[in-house]
Amino acid sequence: MPKSDATTSITRALSNDEGTVDGRRARSQRSHDAVVEALLALCREGTLRPSAAEVADRAGVSVRTVFRLFEDLDSLVEIAVEQQWERTGALHDAPDATGTRAERAAALAHQRIAIHDATAPIVRGGRHLIDQSAAMRRTIRERRHLLREQLEVQFERELRGRTPTDARELLSALEVACSFESIEYLRVVAAHDAAEAEAVVTRSLLALLTK
Numbered sequence: 001m002p003k004s005d006a007t008t009s010i011t012r013a014l015s016n017d018e019g020t021v022d023g024r025r026a027r028s029q030r031s032h033d034a035v036v037e038a039l040l041a042l043c044r045e046g047t048l049r050p051s052a053a054e055v056a057d058r059a060g061v062s063v064r065t066v067f068r069l070f071e072d073l074d075s076l077v078e079i080a081v082e083q084q085w086e087r088t089g090a091l092h093d094a095p096d097a098t099g100t101r102a103e104r105a106a107a108l109a110h111q112r113i114a115i116h117d118a119t120a121p122i123v124r125g126g127r128h129l130i131d132q133s134a135a136m137r138r139t140i141r142e143r144r145h146l147l148r149e150q151l152e153v154q155f156e157r158e159l160r161g162r163t164p165t166d167a168r169e170l171l172s173a174l175e176v177a178c179s180f181e182s183i184e185y186l187r188v189v190a191a192h193d194a195a196e197a198e199a200v201v202t203r204s205l206l207a208l209l210t211k
Contacts, residue, residue, distance in 0.1 A: 028069070031059070031061050031065055031069060032069050034059040034060060034061065035055060035056075035059045035061065035065075035066055035069060035070070035076065036076070036079060036080050036083060037059070038055045038056075038058035038059035039055050039076055039077065039080045039125075040080055040083075040084060040121075040122060041058060042054060042055065042058060043080075043121040043122045043124070043125040044121045044122075046121075048121075048124050048125040049125060050125075051073075052066050052067065052073060055073075055076070074133075077122075077125060078133050078135065078136060080122055080125075081122050081123070081136060081139075082135065082136075082139065084118075084119060084122045085119070085139055085143070088115065088118045088119055091111065091114050091115045091118055092115065092143065092146060092147070094150050094153065094154075095107040095108045095110070095111040095150070095154065097153050097154050097156075101155075101157075101158065101206065101209060102202075102206060104154050104155065105202045105205040105206050105209070106198075106202045107154075108150070108151070108154050108178060108205065109178060109198045109199075109201035109202040109205065110198055112147075112178040112179075112180075112183060112201060113183060113194050113197055113198045113201065115180075116180055116183040116184065116187065117187070117194060119180075120180075120184065120187070123180070147175075148171070148175055151171060151174050151175060151178075152171060155171075155174065155209060158170075158209045159171065170208065170209075173208050174205060174208055174209075177201060177204040177205055177208060178201050178204075178205065182201070183197060183201065186200055186201070
């Protein structure tokens with residue numbers, strides 16, 4: 001075989017091998033994404049701790065594939081939580097900090113209800129991992145810090161002129177009023193719909209700010 005033909009054959013073989021590897025990677029990534037989406041869908045539907053079989057069935061893959069892609073179910077949940085936080089990143093943009101006190105309170109309440117409703121299903125499913133996962137604890141801490149800073153900006157006028165202790169206490173009280181946990185109570189225990197919960201949070205914020 002001429003040298004040029006041999007080189008062409010080798011190049012073609014290498015290209016075929018690379019194509020096969022790339023194809024496998026693409027299929028693996030599709031399966032990975034399908035499993036994560038399956039877990040999120042089950043959580044949104046109320047299955048907080050779905051089994052591997054339930055996830056595999058929803059994703060259209062085998063249980064063996066689930067454990068080939070993820071070390072265990074907790075690893076899958078941790079990745080799903082991280083992805084859900086990333087997807088809802090825009091919801092964490094600061095609300096409108098202009099307007100009257102009532103308008104600013106309403107804008108912040110609307111934002112916090114939206115964040116809660118977008119993240120609550122997967123947060124409930126991943127709550128048991130918080131003690132185990134440094135990454136989840138770090139993410140939660142960063143988000144809470146961001147939201148507290150937004151509160152300071154949103155109600156800077158009302159905090160201005162207070163003593164440091166009074167301002168800190170008021171800020172913490174405001175933080176509790178619009179926290180994930182408070183909204184979870186309103187949405188789940190008190191069974192308020194989103195609009196009702198938003199009205200309650202707005203009213204709570206205004207009650208604290210008028211004192």
